[in-house]
Each structure stands twice: as structure tokens, then as C-alpha cells.
Amino acid sequence: MPDLYAGFGCQRGCPASVLADLLDTTLAHHGLTRADVAGVASIDLKADEAGLQALALALDVPLILFSARQLAPFEPCLTHRSAAAFTHTGCHGVAESAALALAGPGSQLRASRQKNTKATVALAQAGPIPG
Numbered sequence: 001m002p003d004l005y006a007g008f009g010c011q012r013g014c015p016a017s018v019l020a021d022l023l024d025t026t027l028a029h030h031g032l033t034r035a036d037v038a039g040v041a042s043i044d045l046k047a048d049e050a051g052l053q054a055l056a057l058a059l060d061v062p063l064i065l066f067s068a069r070q071l072a073p074f075e076p077c078l079t080h081r082s083a084a085a086f087t088h089t090g091c092h093g094v095a096e097s098a099a100l101a102l103a104g105p106g107s108q109l110r111a112s113r114q115k116n117t118k119a120t121v122a123l124a125q126a127g128p129i130p131g
Contacts, residue, residue, distance in 0.1 A: 007099030
């Protein structure tokens with residue numbers, strides 16, 4: 001059963017193909033596949049992003065959106081704090097915070113924030129990471 005959750009931050013209008021390429025590269029780097037992904041998350045400001053919606057549909061997983069207030073408790077867990085992200089979203093790190101929020105209590109980052117020119121992704125695993 002998949003227990004990996006992908007959190008995304010992205011620029012407005014970021015295509016699903018760009019998000020998918022970033023996700024696939026990150027998964028492959030960690031010896032994982034799309035089948036390991038149980039859900040996709042982002043900040044609620046991205047509710048109308050067709051790329052995120054299309055990616056979740058292609059993965060056949062839910063897209064869950066969180067408010068900046070819901071993501072704030074995860075700030076101490078972030079590997080990178082972005083002042084620019086905070087200015088735009090009210091959150092210092094959307095991808096990592098969203099992944100951790102979706103993975104739930106006791107979750108840990110499996111892959112810290114990875115980025116390309118249009119998006120960021122982070123992977124969180126539910127519960128403690130084995131091994």
C-alpha cells in the first residue's frame with residue numbers, strides 16, 4: 001500500500017508535464033515509482049492550478065490543499081525557508097509543508113525540496129521511515 005505523499009509548490013500556469021517530470025526525477029533518485037505515491041498536496045492558493053489537478057488525475061490520487069495556517073506548524077521541519085514563498089503564500093515552504101501535512105502525524109521527509117524552473121516538490125512518508 002502506498003504511503004508516500006508528494007507536496008508541490010509551483011508558478012501560476014505550471015503545466016502537468018513539468019510537475020510530472022520533476023516528480024519522476026525525484027522518485028527515481030530515491031528508488032521509488034509513481035505507484036508509491038498515495039496523494040498530492042499543495043497550498044489552497046493553488047486550487048485552480050490545472051497542472052496540479054491533471055497530475056493528481058494522472059496518478060489516480062487525491063489532490064489535497066491546505067491553508068497557510070494549516071502548513072505553519074510544519075515550519076520547524078523545513079530544510080529550506082523561502083522569504084519569497086512567504087511573501088506570496090504566507091508559508092515559508094509549500095512543498096515540504098504540504099507533503100508532511102498530507103502524510104500525517106509522525107511523518108518524515110523522504111525527499112527534501114527539489115526544484116526546477118517552475119516548481120518544487122518534496123516527498124514525505126507516513127510514520128517512521130524503515131531502515
